Amino acid sequence: MNIDELKFDEKGLIPAIVTDVETGEVLTLAYMNRESLRISMEEGRTCFWSRSRQEFWRKGETSGNVQHIVSITADCDGDALTVRVRKDGPACHTGAESCFHNPIWRSEEPEPFSLQGLYDLLLDRKAKLPEGSYTTYLFQKGLDKILKKVGEESTEVIIAGKAEDKKETIYEIADLSYHVLVLMAELGITVDEVRAELASRHIIDHKVKQEKMTT
Secondary structure, three states: OOHHHOOOOOOOEEEEEEEEOOOOOEEEEEEEEHHHHHHHHHHOEOEEEEOOOOEEEEOOOOOOOOEEEEEEEEOOOOOOEEEEEEEOOOOOOOOOOOOOOOOOOOOOOOOOOOHHHHHHHHHHHHHHOOOOOHHHHHHHHOHHHHHHHHHHHHHHHHHHHHOOOHHHHHHHHHHHHHHHHHHHHHHOOOHHHHHHHHHHHHHHHHHHHHHHHHO
16 A cells, blocks of 8 residues: 555545554554655655644654664555554653553553563662562662562572473562562663663674574
């Protein structure tokens, strides 16, 4: 499908749902016209049409929170788009990672586990310091205590791995992961920052493999 096959509304606009390519999270809903879509494709970064200001709006133009486009896909009717991006910063003007952060209703069913969800929970514990929480205890004791626990859990992973005990190794890796996330929360390191670092190493590793194949 190409631009000419898309169905723009009576105002010449088409809704664009922007999602994070790394997490799949919906970041924002904006609108594009034919020209802003063309600009987005040419520049590789999101450019929308502002309905309130009646002008082009390049995301990150003033904030620096640019959204680098990975792909643009139309729905089956050709009247809506999803835009997968790698973002340089929060998507929302409020500073939130996503514009969708105002809960309306939630099922009692537990949400699927994610590292980001656990990290957000740890940040909440750090802010509120509820009594009786082990996480609260770690934050109250401070950085030295957190680092000590990371060291202890790293040792436990090594011991379990050396014993080739798969079940115990999984258990200890989970403990280590939790304490590393506590350390990240203490130092203000986000999951996205670690994910970006791993992604950059993936690119380097891919290039090294290509070089080896051509030599």
